[in-house]
Amino acid sequence: MAIYIRRAQEKDLTEIIRLIEAGKKVLNDRENPQWQDGHPTVAMMKDDIEHGYSWVLIDDKQVVGTAVLQLRAEQNYAEITDGQWAKSDEPYAIIHRLTIDQTADSQHLGKFFLSNLITVGYLQGVRNFRYDTHLKNVSMQKLGEGMGFVQRGTVYIKDDTDPEHLGYELCLEDEQAVAEE
Template sequence: MNKTDNTAMPQLSFHKALLNDLDEINIIYKTAIADMISHGILQWDEIYPDRETIRQDIIKGEMYIARHGTLPAAAYTLNSECDNEYINGNWKNISEPYFIVHRLCVNARLQKQGIGTYIMLHIEEYARNNNASSIRLDCFPENHSATALYKRLGYTRTGIATYRKGKFFLMEKML
């Protein structure tokens, strides 16, 4: 992991989510959605990400949960699948293996504690250990905390995707 000051990083444990984690993970998303809406960030809602999307991610073995002690700190999906909007990206990594981060969500009660940074560093280390050459993702431009996080970690914009909620930045980081 690309650590410069390990003392500032939260203590998290990671594991692939299981179906018995579904209720906890759903609460993480519902709480974060309410928090984002209260701050005028209309990225997610009751339609997406929904419980069935999360359940399918778990069934496929692509949903991960991070815990701070016993408290669920965050959830995210990691795979190499993308929808057709990703064709709009001017990707640097054309043929090498890559991972795509989907639906990264930090527990609203634990935000502003470095958890998002720590998770992304963890994902990057996992990707390197699994021979990936880059990480891709899409980010809602109005979610200024997320866009600042990705920029600070060295992710660059490669294009624009248009979804139901509007335009999203396509981003990539070469590892």
């Protein structure tokens, strides 16, 4: 069956909430405080859909993943400690709230989803991608590192349980600029 991504629609909200709540449980079971302060909230998820930032991963006509591809800068990423962004003065996209249905996880869908989100951003002119994750979220760290993301330092986010997160960045070449050189 076909596996693809598409922009989330309001009709997907129930499935997105289900995936986020399942992700919260997995993180909690792994003693990871990420997402344990009440976010992401339903209001945030609705807002992501309305702004066109929310994406879903479809496998065999079922929503099995959700993530946000935000094509605008964010205040949380303005400062980074214990390192620096490689392309601090260039535009970037942010990947947030990526989670995959645990029953489908063995199919390496996280890598597929992340790759497709990067492609969507690239097709819109983005060459730099960032995300943050908790120090205990080893699976997200490994996923990003396996895709070429580099840990750049520490960012502090709005999180009542633990605001200290690792900041990751992927800088892609602009093929047209390389060809012109």
